Amino acid sequence: MRSRSFNQLTRTVRLRRGNPPHHEPQPHPVEEPVNRTQRPTTLFILLLVSLTVHVTWVLAGAPPRAWQAVLGNLSFFPPSLLAAALAWTLSTRLSGQARRAWAFFTAGLLFWAAGQGLYTWLDLTGASTFPSAADVGYLLLAPCFLLGVLHVWQPAPSRTLALSFLLDVAIIITAIGSLIWHFSVQRILDAYAATPFALAVAVAYPVSDLGLLALVLSMAVWRPRGLDRAQLGLIGGGLAGLFAAHSLYAHQAAQGLYHLGTPLDLLWTLAFTAFGTAAYVRLAAPGGTAPTAWSLPLQRRHRLNILLPTMALTLSYAVFLLAQGRDPLPGPLVTAAFVLLFLRQLLAVLDNGRLARSLAFQAGHDALTGLLNRSSLHAELDRRIGAAERQGLLVGVMFMDLDRMKYVNDAYGHAAGDEVLRHIAERLRASTRASDDVARFGGDEFVLTMTVRDTRQLTQVAQRLLTAVAQPVRFGRATFHVTASVGIAVCPADSADAATALHQADLAMYRAKAAGKNVYRFYDAQDHAAQREQVQLESHLREALRDGALDLHYQPIVSLAGGHLVGFEALLRWHSPLLGPVPPLTVVKLAEERAMMPELGAWVLSRAVQQVAEWRRGGQHPDLTVSVNVSASQFGLSAFVDQVTAALERHGVPGEALVLELTESTLIQDAAVSAQKMRDLRALGVRIALDDFGTGYSSLSYLRQLPVDVLKIDRSFVSILGDGGDGFVRAIVTLAHDQGVRVVAEGVEEAWQRDTLWALHCDLGQGYLFSRPLPAAQAEALLPAPLAVGHGN
Numbered sequence: 001m002r003s004r005s006f007n008q009l010t011r012t013v014r015l016r017r018g019n020p021p022h023h024e025p026q027p028h029p030v031e032e033p034v035n036r037t038q039r040p041t042t043l044f045i046l047l048l049v050s051l052t053v054h055v056t057w058v059l060a061g062a063p064p065r066a067w068q069a070v071l072g073n074l075s076f077f078p079p080s081l082l083a084a085a086l087a088w089t090l091s092t093r094l095s096g097q098a099r100r101a102w103a104f105f106t107a108g109l110l111f112w113a114a115g116q117g118l119y120t121w122l123d124l125t126g127a128s129t130f131p132s133a134a135d136v137g138y139l140l141l142a143p144c145f146l147l148g149v150l151h152v153w154q155p156a157p158s159r160t161l162a163l164s165f166l167l168d169v170a171i172i173i174t175a176i177g178s179l180i181w182h183f184s185v186q187r188i189l190d191a192y193a194a195t196p197f198a199l200a201v202a203v204a205y206p207v208s209d210l211g212l213l214a215l216v217l218s219m220a221v222w223r224p225r226g227l228d229r230a231q232l233g234l235i236g237g238g239l240a241g242l243f244a245a246h247s248l249y250a251h252q253a254a255q256g257l258y259h260l261g262t263p264l265d266l267l268w269t270l271a272f273t274a275f276g277t278a279a280y281v282r283l284a285a286p287g288g289t290a291p292t293a294w295s296l297p298l299q300r301r302h303r304l305n306i307l308l309p310t311m312a313l314t315l316s317y318a319v320f321l322l323a324q325g326r327d328p329l330p331g332p333l334v335t336a337a338f339v340l341l342f343l344r345q346l347l348a349v350l351d352n353g354r355l356a357r358s359l360a361f362q363a364g365h366d367a368l369t370g371l372l373n374r375s376s377l378h379a380e381l382d383r384r385i386g387a388a389e390r391q392g393l394l395v396g397v398m399f400m401d402l403d404r405m406k407y408v409n410d411a412y413g414h415a416a417g418d419e420v421l422r423h424i425a426e427r428l429r430a431s432t433r434a435s436d437d438v439a440r441f442g443g444d445e446f447v448l449t450m451t452v453r454d455t456r457q458l459t460q461v462a463q464r465l466l467t468a469v470a471q472p473v474r475f476g477r478a479t480f481h482v483t484a485s486v487g488i489a490v491c492p493a494d495s496a497d498a499a500t501a502l503h504q505a506d507l508a509m510y511r512a513k514a515a516g517k518n519v520y521r522f523y524d525a526q527d528h529a530a531q532r533e534q535v536q537l538e539s540h541l542r543e544a545l546r547d548g549a550l551d552l553h554y555q556p557i558v559s560l561a562g563g564h565l566v567g568f569e570a571l572l573r574w575h576s577p578l579l580g581p582v583p584p585l586t587v588v589k590l591a592e593e594r595a596m597m598p599e600l601g602a603w604v605l606s607r608a609v610q611q612v613a614e615w616r617r618g619g620q621h622p623d624l625t626v627s628v629n630v631s632a633s634q635f636g637l638s639a640f641v642d643q644v645t646a647a648l649e650r651h652g653v654p655g656e657a658l659v660l661e662l663t664e665s666t667l668i669q670d671a672a673v674s675a676q677k678m679r680d681l682r683a684l685g686v687r688i689a690l691d692d693f694g695t696g697y698s699s700l701s702y703l704r705q706l707p708v709d710v711l712k713i714d715r716s717f718v719s720i721l722g723d724g725g726d727g728f729v730r731a732i733v734t735l736a737h738d739q740g741v742r743v744v745a746e747g748v749e750e751a752w753q754r755d756t757l758w759a760l761h762c763d764l765g766q767g768y769l770f771s772r773p774l775p776a777a778q779a780e781a782l783l784p785a786p787l788a789v790g791h792g793n
Contacts, residue, residue: 040283043085047276050078054269062261072260073120077113079269083276084109090279101151102279108144109275111137131201139201142208149215160351167344169217173210174336180206209246212239231278238274241267368418369425371446372439380437381449381498385491393451395491396458399505400428400465402444403483403517416475417444420482427468432461447502455490455522462486462520470518483518485509494523507531538594540576541587545600550574552607553773556782557627557744557766560758565782567625567659569766570608571773572600592631601634606647609658611776613651621783627659627689632666641680648684655685659710663691667706678707689744693732704739711736713762715747721756730760737761 054075062068084106091102115137122129192199216239219232245267252258364376372380381397388395402424409417421444428438428446436450448465452458469484487508495501504523512521544550554568574582591597605628612626634640648655660681667674678688689710717728729745736743745757748767757765771782 040086040089040280043082043089044276044280044284047079047082047086047273047280050075050082051269051273054079055266058261058263058266068259068261070124072265073116073123075265076116076268079272079276080109080113080116083272083279084113086276086279086283090283093283097151101148104144104148104151105275105279108141108148109272111140111144113137115140131198135201135204139204139208142211146211146215149219160347160354164344164347164351165218167340167347169214171340171344172217173214174340176213177206177210180210205246205250209243212243216240216243230281234274234278234281238271238278241271241274245271366440369422369440371425371429372437374439374441377437377439377441377447377449378498378502381501384437384449384451385496385498385501388451389492389496393453394455394458394493395501396448396450396452396455396461397489397491397501397505398448398450398458398462398465398520399441399487399489399502399509400446400448400469400484401509401513402446402469403485403513405444405482408480408482412475412478412480416478416480419475420473420480423473424469424482427471428465431464431468441502447505458488458490459520462488466518466520485512485517486520487512487523488520489523494525504528534590534593537579537582537586537590538596540579541574541590541594541596544574544576545596545603549576550600550603551775552604552611553775554611554626554779555766555773556771556779557625557764558770560745560754560762560765566623566764567627568612568779569627569629569661569773570604570611571629572604573773588631592633595633597631597633598637601631602643604628605630605644606650609647609653610651612657613653615780615783616653616657624783625657625659625687627661629661629691630666632663635662635666635674635677641677641684644681644686645684648686655681656687658685659687659689661689661691661712671705675706682707682709708739708741710744711741712744712746712766715767718745718747718753718757718767721753726756726760729757729762733761 057063057071057075062072087102087106087109091099091106094102115134117134118132118137119129119134121127122132122134188202189199192202216236219236245264248264248267249258252264258264364373365371366373381395385395402420405417405420408420421440424446425438425440428448432438432448432450436448439447439449441447448461450458450461465486466484469482473480473482487505487510489495489501489504489508491501494504507528508521508523511524511527512519515521551573552570553573554570556565557567557569558564559566572584572587574584574587576582587600588597591600608626608628612624615621615624630640637643644658644660648658662674681688687709688707689712690706690708691712692714693711711732713729713732717725717732719725721729733743742763744764744766745753745762746766748754748757748765748769750769753767754765754769771779774782
């Protein structure tokens with residue numbers, strides 16, 4: 001029995017473009033690159049020529065007929081031997097497992113060629129060709145290729161997936177084996193029943209074909225290491241060609257229809273050409289580059305997950321139908337097919353259950369830390385609160401925010417931040433009971449919920465958590481020290497539902513941050529009410545700013561020597577239709593906290609400049625000034641000087657009419673930048689006043705370093721005049737005058753204070769003694785004449 005069959009499993013390598021080699025350096029580096037490429041190219045050309053000659057001869061009718069048997073047998077030698085030569089050449093240039101794999105492929109091809117040689121000699125001499133030593137050569141191709149593939153095999157992504165695919169392959173092979181038994185093996189058993197050796201050899205051929213088919217299916221599922229798509233396509237096509245060739249040969253031979261020189265013979269030649277091409281593609285690659293690791297694409301693996309079980313099921317039904325026919329299949333084969341099918345379905349059920357559990361876990365847990373996520377936390381917290389109410393217990397909700405995590409992410413990247421979060425998650429879990437819930441709420445926020453008997457337990461847990469979080473975290477060579485701020489809400493005392501409890505704990509956490517961080521705070525209903533008021537106040541303030549509902553009042557600044565008015569300080573006022581008069585300090589604090597100060601300050605500046613422009617119009621009060629307070633956030637704007645310039649130009653006012661009052665906190669952020677802005681403002685004629693002088697730690701140094709025109713003595717110094725404060729004021733005035741700076745005393749409320757300040761050579765005064773802050777219309781009434789003492793409301 002003649003066989004060119006056994007699907008050989010060679011490995012295809014397509015031409016690579018610059019991928020780095022993963023094999024060891026080539027064994028003969030001194031050989032010229034031209035020679036290393038020339039030899040394989042010559043072999044490959046000869047392989048193509050042999051294929052062409054064989055195809056041409058077959059298509060021409062295999063002439064002459066007298067030599068058909070000789071030429072037909074000899075036509076198989078060139079492609080098989082040239083393919084073996086290319087495979088051996090490649091094996092000598094590789095190393096490790098890949099070298100051994102291609103050596104086994106070469107051996108398989110040579111065994112087949114040796115078997116073909118014996119078969120040809122026996123056939124031409126008229127000796128019996130079956131069974132014979134030639135069959136040994138043919139049959140050895142299969143185990144050689146199997147051993148080669150095992151050297152470069154790549155494990156499956158998971159055991160379950162591997163078992164699923166193996167069962168699918170086993171079902172397909174069993175089903176096809178049953179069909180082969182039905183159409184072929186049974187006849188073989190009948191024909192060779194009297195000769196055991198011939199029977200064993202005859203049965204070995206379909207068995208080897210089934211093995212090759214199993215390898216083809218397995219290679220379609222798991223790509224061996226060192227092979228790319230082109231190589232898999234070439235080898236897969238070659239193996240399929242051998243399988244088809246042997247199946248057709250067995251069918252024709254059984255009916256006595258096979259003879260040499262038919263198109264069937266081309267299947268063997270094409271298979272060997274595919275194997276040789278697979279080796280040559282790798283040999284001809286630039287620099288002998290090896291294919292990079294390539295795993296089966298997810299979409300293709302998903303298609304195989306559907307295709308293989310479908311094939312297995314379809315073939316199993318075919319076997320079942322054949323088993324019910326007139327010529328039934330053997331019971332063991334049918335039983336094996338259905339046992340495998342049952343195991344596959346059982347595995348599918350188990351795998352689906354595992355997948356469902358995995359998806360459920362992923363849906364309810366944080367991917368980074370493995371803790372509960374926000375959605376699961378809400379459900380668990382509602383359940384916990386309900387159970388605690390029925391049992392008369394309390395539920396503590398701790399909202400934790402890590403301090404200084406932004407520093408970690410900015411300085412070391414998010415990989416370091418993720419590592420810190422994982423460490424903190426482990427510590428939180430280790431610091432709580434198994435019955436407690438720990439969740440990652442988002443970013444660097446965590447929530448812990450627990451059922452307790454009293455709040456004392458919550459304070460103990462909170463302190464334990466703060467201690468655990470504060471332990472250093474190492475990432476590579478870096479060590480991070482983070483702390484946490486914890487807010488605690490107690491259910492059902494504070495709330496009876498999860499959403500409200502989480503919000504309350506979040507508010508308490510912000511109280512902890514405001515208290516200096518690394519502390520815990522319980523939810524306070526009064527504080528919550530105050531926060532709600534702040535939110536409402538912010539909304540009303542934004543509306544007032546948008547609608548122009550704010551106002552400025554003006555407090556006179558008076559010369560202590562002559563008693564005449566020299567200017568006004570513009571002060572913000574807001575009378576809300578809903579809230580009534582809102583204290584200026586409340587407005588300023590809210591605007592700073594809500595990042596509204598730059599916008600609010602721009603409005604105050606523009607409105608004050610507009611007002612002084614109206615007062616100075618007509619030349620009646622050419623020296624009148626207006627002083628405007630500037631916040632740190634407004635002064636820190638890069639376009640602040642441009643903002644001032646635009647306001648002056650828009651209202652046609654010279655810079656000398658404007659005094660900008662800056663506090664130490666405004667200048668301390670960046671002294672160099674502040675000094676430059678002040679010089680730019682002075683270049684416009686704008687004067688700079690240092691407000692609240694004496695209340696900071698660095699005022700004296702600023703007075704010397706910065707271009708200041710006016711110094712305003714804080715009211716706290718004025719209030720202690722006559723009580724040991726005269727010396728402080730005298731020192732300040734003397735120092736300011738030495739620097740060429742005028743001095744304004746704030747908070748002058750008594751006549752004797754005015755007289756004392758005048759005696760201490762203070763230049764200007766401001767306070768209720770002269771006037772309260774007045775609306776613009778009332779302030780304008782003060783302009784024509786010197787201001788009388790005690791004027792105002």
